[in-house]
Each structure stands twice: as structure tokens, then as C-alpha cells.
Amino acid sequence: MSSNDSSSPRRNRGDVLTTVTYKPYPTVQALGRAPLHGPSIEQHVVFILGVGPGLGLAIAQIFAKQGYTVAIASRNKQRLDGWAKELDQEIRSARKALNVAVNDSSPQSVAFACDVLSPEAIRKTFQDIANTWPNKRVGTAIFNASIRKRGPFLEQRPEQLQDSIQASITGGFTFMQAAVASMTKNNEGRGGSILVTGATSSIRGREGFAAFAASKGGLRQICQSVAREYGPQHIHVAHIIVDGLIDSQQARDFLGLQKGQRFGNDAVLRPEEMAKAWLFLASQNESTWTFEMDMRPAREHF
Ligand SMILES: NC(=O)c1ccc[n+]([C@@H]2O[C@H](COP(=O)([O-])OP(=O)(O)OC[C@H]3O[C@@H](n4cnc5c(N)ncnc54)[C@H](OP(=O)(O)O)[C@@H]3O)[C@@H](O)[C@H]2O)c1
DSSP states (O other): OOOOSSTTTTTTTTOOOOOOOOOOOOOOOTOOOOOOOOOOGGEEEEEESSOOHHHHHHHHHHHHTTOOOOEEEESSSHHHHHHHHHHHHHHHHHHHTTTTOOOOOOOOOOEEEEEOOOOOHHHHHHHHHHHEEEEEEEEEEOOOOOOOOOGGGOOOHHHHHHHIIIIIIHHHHHHHHHHHHHHHGGGGGSEEEEEEEEEETTTOTTTTTHHHHHHHHHHHHHHHHHHHGGGGGTTTEEEEEEOOOOOOHHHHTTTTTEEEEOTTTTTTTTTHHHHHHHHHHHOOOOSSOOOOEEETTTTOOO
């Protein structure tokens, strides 16, 4: 039976338009008030892989300010431990304001050492999170790590391509597999969100970026595939195309900015402003899911 066949349930979305008993919808609310999609705040862990001082940390902070338990991971555990302590305090204050109980004996934010080049390490980190909070589960999984080695095409070595692919494609694939497995396990709760950081290279190759573009493009296709397969099981996959330079000390040093100078507001992406989009995507109601969002500063060429 083809999907054009008039008897096909797909023809008039007969397979989609299921019905439930009518209850009025809530009225329009201010942004940031909706709970995250997935388990309730008491049972929800937001997990971010690839946390440095830029976007990764800003994303962790925005979810902490909403009172959600946050797990952060990258290679430098010592640096992460300091941030986890600060996030813990942030989460406790937010919960107090929201009147949500906090279990004082368990930390609300924990750092994990994880190298995205190792699929075993990624799977182990999910297991470590489950062991740390046995009564919670990952409800929002954020993949932010990547390896970008640019250079003239003829000078790019196969190992550079291999690293980019291993980080974004194998790493992203493993991360999403582990996230989906934990979100569908025992049919607990109602799915969750998987948010994946992309770049201009996710949709456009350019000079010097062959390896990175191949890996980011592949990651985007994995996101599309998982979104289509697991949307019906209440898992929201969203891919965010970061189309511009993210403000950071590293970028300021690289571009030769003097002490006391910064980039204009319209020239670079600011992590604390970007993070609002991750919160927005994770709180979308399942009636209205975004698969892809792109963002750039006002002056960016595109
Ligand atoms: N920066 C930009 O201008 C820009 C532009 C477009 C898109 N993006 C995308 O934005 C994301 C990163 O945001 P950001 O640049 O602001 O960085 P960030 O969130 O400040 O830090 C990302 C962190 O990823 C970690 N990481 C690197 N390699 C890793 C590995 N092998 N395993 C585990 N973690 C690793 C690093 O921490 P450790 O050293 O502790 O491992 C790094 O600090 C990436 O997906 C990138 O492709 C960035």
C-alpha cells in the first residue's frame, strides 16, 4: 500500500490525528515559566557533554537558575568541579524560590570526566549519572563537544578527519543512543529532549573546513534520523546551528584584542544570550517542537 493510496492511514494523517478527552489548554504564559519537557523537576537531570567556559557553562547556568539538577562533563574534571560547586548553590537557591524540595545530602550538580573520543567513556558517564541520582534520570541531554582542526585541504591529515568524525559522528551517535536508551527505559516519564550544538559547517562546507564540515554535517543527519524515529516516543531532538563566532577570551586573544576591549554586541554571539535558546527548546511543549534553529549576531554575513 503506497502512502498515496486513499485507504492509507498516512494520507490524511490518520495515523497521527489520534484523539483524547477534551480539557482546556492552559493560557499563554511568560517565557521561562514552563517546566522542561520530560520528567518533573524533582526527577530531571540536565546533562551537558562538552562544558568549557563559553557556551557549555552558560547552558549549565541557565538550567541551574531554573532549579534543575545539572551534570556537566568534559576532559578537565578539576575545572568542572569548581563550576559544579557554584551550580549546586545556584540550583538550591532557585529551588528555594520555587518551593521545590532539595535533598540536602545529595549534590545537585556533579562533574564527570569524559572524553568524547571514547564511546565507552560516554556510555560510562550516563551510567555514572544514573548511579549518582538513582531516583532521577536524564531528561535533557545536551551534546556540545566538538573537535575543530582547520587548515588548507591538501595539508589536512587523515588523522584530523578521523578526530573530527570520532568526536562529532561517533561521539554524537553514542551520546544520542545512550540518551534515547535512558529516556525510553521502563517507559518511565514522558521522553525528554536531546539538544545538539551545530555550527555553520553543519550545513555549509568552506575552505579550510573539510574535516570539520564532514563531521558536523554527519552529526546533523544523525539528529534528523533520531528526531524522526523517536519523536513519536516523546523524545524531542533539536539541532542548533551556531552561525558565527562565540565570544570568549580565546577568541579575543586569537584576534588580537587589547586588554579592556571587547567585541561589539552585534558582532559575536554571547554565551549567556545563546543559552536562552537551549532553555526555550527544552521547555517546548510536544505540540510545538522545533527541529532546527539557527542563530547569528546582527552583523554576520550569511
Ligand atoms: N566557539 C565558536 O566560535 C563556535 C562557533 C560555532 C559553533 N561552535 C560550537 O559550539 C560548541 C562549543 O562551544 P564553545 O566554543 O563556546 O565551547 P565551550 O562550551 O566553552 O567548551 C567546549 C568544551 O568542550 C570540551 N571538549 C573539547 N574536546 C573534548 C573532548 N574530546 N571530550 C570532551 N570534551 C571536550 C572542552 O573542555 P575540556 O578541555 O575540559 O575537555 C571545551 O572547553 C561546539 O559544538 C562548537 O562546534 C563554536
